[in-house]
Amino acid sequence: MNNDSTTKILTCIICPNSCRISLTYDPDTQEITSIHGALCKKGKDWVEQELFKPMRTLCSSIRITGGREPLASIRTTKAVSLSSIKELMELIKASSIKAPVEIGQVVLSEPLGLDCDVIITRGVDRL
Amino acid sequence: MEQYDVLIIGAGVIGTSIARELSAYDLKTAVIEKEADVCFGISSRNSGVVHSGIHYAPGSLRALHAVRGNELFEELCSQLTVPYERIGKLTVAFEESQFPTLEKLYTQGVENGVPDLQIIDAKRMQELQPGVGGARALYSPSTGIVGPYELTIALAEHAHAHGVDFIFTEEVVSIKNRSDLYEIQTKKGSQISAKIIIDAAGLYSDSIAHLAGIDSPRIYPCRGEYYVLDKRLEDELQLLIYPVPGNHSSGLGIHLTNTVEGNILIGPSNDYIENKEDLSTTVQILARLREEGHELLPSLTSSDFIRSFAGLRPKLTPPEVGGFGDFIIEDHDRFILLIGIESPGLTASPSIAISIREMIANHIPLALKKDWDPSLTREERFLELPEDRQEQLIAEDPDYGSVVCRCEGITKAEVLQAVDRIMGPVTYIGIKLRCRAMMGRCQGGFCAPRIAEILKTERDITIDEQFYKGIESPMFEGLLREESPHE
Amino acid sequence: MNEKINVSILIIGAGPAGTAAALGAKEAGEDSILIIDRDTRAGGILNQCIHDGFGLMRYKRALSGPEYAQLDIDSCHKKNIPILTDTYVHTIIKGDDHFTIKAIATGRLYSIKAKAVILAMGCRERTAGAISLPGSRPAGIYTAGTAQRLLNMQNTLVGRSCVIVGSGDIGLIMARRMTLEGAKVQAVTELQSYPGGLDRNIRQCLDDFDIPLYLETGIVSVHGNDRVCGITIAPLRSDRTLDMKNSQYITCDTILLSVGLIPENELSRSLDIAIDPITQGPIVTGDLMTSCPGVFACGNVLQVHDIVDLVSEEAKRAGRTAVSFVSGAYADTKELFSIYAGEKIRYCVPQVITPSSTTTLSLRVTEPITDATISITNDATLIKKRRYSFTQPSEMIQIEISVPENLVGSLEVNCE
The missing domain is CATH 3.30.9.10 (D-Amino Acid Oxidase, subunit A, domain 2)
Structure with a gap:
């Protein structure tokens, strides 16, 4: 191990196993030299990503008009970069959909040019 | 300026007991309270014990009123359907x-x-x-033992049903003695006059007395x-x-x-x-x-x-002395001061009310109302009723079947009745004290959101107008996403 | 209207446990099943858990709570398992060969006869009173789950600036939710030296938004008469008393409490079912039967879970064994042996087992442990041993064991 390398322990958030993955990397070249402690391949991939460009699934609520309930819950179909979440929230806050809505229904398609849709996760019947 | 024969300051158990006692007579009476509801002070925050009278020095007012009050309690509570x-x-x-x-x-x-x-x-x-x-x-x-807030609320409701006015969220800031009439001003600028003032302001009896220029001991x-x-x-x-x-x-x-x-x-x-x-x-x-x-x-x-x-x-006793002082109940030229009514104040309340009525009779001739009915009936809790009665009620009002407060088993119909019984602004504490919703082991965790919804849909009280214990006490920040008013 | 119903199996609660129990019973061949729920919508607490991460074990996908719940609700509908919502069970009476259940719903009363009852009522949050939150009692103090329901179901934001007391998962999830909705989460405080919630939630709910977590920190006082105006917190000294010299005042308008969950066993207690003082759920056999024959328990009413997939699995099992009970295949003469939570083990469910059976043990450790070895022994005989590189109280551990035929005394679970 050379002196320039950095070691970090990250807790994997892919699943509730919460693996503590230890990784060593060169902060200048962003090259990862070793990864230990992941129980699966997904965890290995995740930790590489997490270090330089963390990705998150965004879950929130969208305004429903004319429904039995005022809100439907929503989420992105894929994880998006953490840095894009603020802007995406603003878009969601400004949107509203007419009831009825059902699970899986796309309410925002590729918002902000992101590689994902925003879908309904709790249906709301018409009033 | 609204004019009363008697103005009672303070809607605790003492104030409401006096109000109920006076409601039997041909008098124009009002109760004024700085808080949003009755029994927001001492009266809802005690052990709820009706004492026997063993602890008080013979001849003291505490001994007299505790023993006489204790005797009166059974009949009083059965009249008012209070536990x-x-x-x-x-x-x-x-x-x-x-x-x-x-x-x-x-x-x-x-x-x-x-x-x-x-x-x-x-x-x-x-x-x-x-x-x-x-x-x-x-x-x-x-x-x-007695339900102290159930009692205070019942006393107030009974008094109100027999003509006593209740004025909430009004704090008395000035009292002037105009020879045969006291003129009162409130913080909000309301003016009220009354021939007789009853100072039943609990912790603030001393300040109220001082407003009237009476040299009262401090609390x-x-x-x-x-x-x-x-x-x-x-x-x-x-x-x-x-x-x-x-x-x-x-x-x-x-x-x-x-x-x-x-x-x-x-x-x-x-x-x-x-x-x-x-x-x-x-x-x-x-x-x-x-x-x-x-x-x-x-x-x-x-x-x-x-x-x-x-x-x-x-x-009335300072920290360095400790112990108990006796109640002070004095008539200062139609300003009747009640101070130091600590334990056994709850026990003493029905007895004190009688003494106050007698003191008032020294100034104003009292005539009993012919139509005064001492009772206040109240339906028992739905879940404690026999099944045939439940069936009957549920047929009349389907809301009896919807349980809002799961811990105490309180139905939507009972919550709405509680809301409608509140005389001042609707508050969560007011609802809680009247029907026990939010008072159980989850402390409103499950039912407070249901109540928020019920207030909104059944009584048009928006999220912004829902208060915990007074109009300075908002329950919520507001809506997450804007809703149009016609939904 | 007083409706009379006869069923084989009555399930109380239509959350993930209740619906999965019904499906388990149906798969085992039972057709006469009824689910009752007091909420207006089936799905239980999952309806308000709009964050993702549910179903990773069962479906290999990260679903939100409502999506996960809906899958089992849909299966119940497809299999003609009725679910009565807005229906509140207030009384259960045990008869000779059946139970009588009294319930009420909008406009009607129910009187139900059932051969077996599955308890799936879930849990409630510990309150300010339960943790003795000191200070005043203004508006603005909510349990995290209550704030979550208001926010996610009722379009109501409880406050703009909050401190979260306790680092349970719901509190962590709410820290992120409130932040995303524009509120400022000032801090999360925790009495223990380790967080109450899962690590993944610390990372994505607190670290992502730079929300400080103060471990080993207690509450000195809540401030405010009408509405919360602040809170004073202080670190704990080694004797667990508050170090007032280092106390700090934080201005806020809201306090959210995430200080643990309590299984809702009031109905169970009315049947005199034995309750485990640690889990606060019923004491059950490996078949998830309580001390009252014919009454089964699963999900959070039995023990507080951190992963819903495990709730579903447990509940299916309860459904299946309830069927074997009503069909008479259940031998109630089986000998029972206790399992004791030993060294560094907080609890173990089931608490009693029968010999020559296969049983899944659910347990939690008492403190975070690196290189943990958990062993299940009977007398001096080792039944099973499992190693964990790291484990902590927030993670439920499940170990499947084959209980031998010949047991001596009781079993013991230890961790070193």
């Missing part, structure tokens, strides 16, 4: 050195006219309360902290058990108290504080109460503590 039980009390001596105190209390009680007092031995104590500690006890069967707020325990433990305690009081104690000692609802209280502590609004509980006292609770009730577990609260006593 009341005469369950009895043991005052326990743990060591021989305390026996003389027990004797003294017995003699004093007999002199005060307390009925059926007995000094009993450990064997008899065990029969009354299995597992109780102590060597000897004074048994006072006439000691009872020292003395805080008592309590825990409320889960109803699971209801059967553990058959009657009230108090330790023999110490010589200079300002309270009656930390003890367990049954409530009419089946929750046991632990407390109260006894600490003089500076601020009359400070109802905080403290880390130190709560820890002490927990410790004593575990000692007094070995089957207690940590999840049995469902709430803590604090109440204030309006004491």
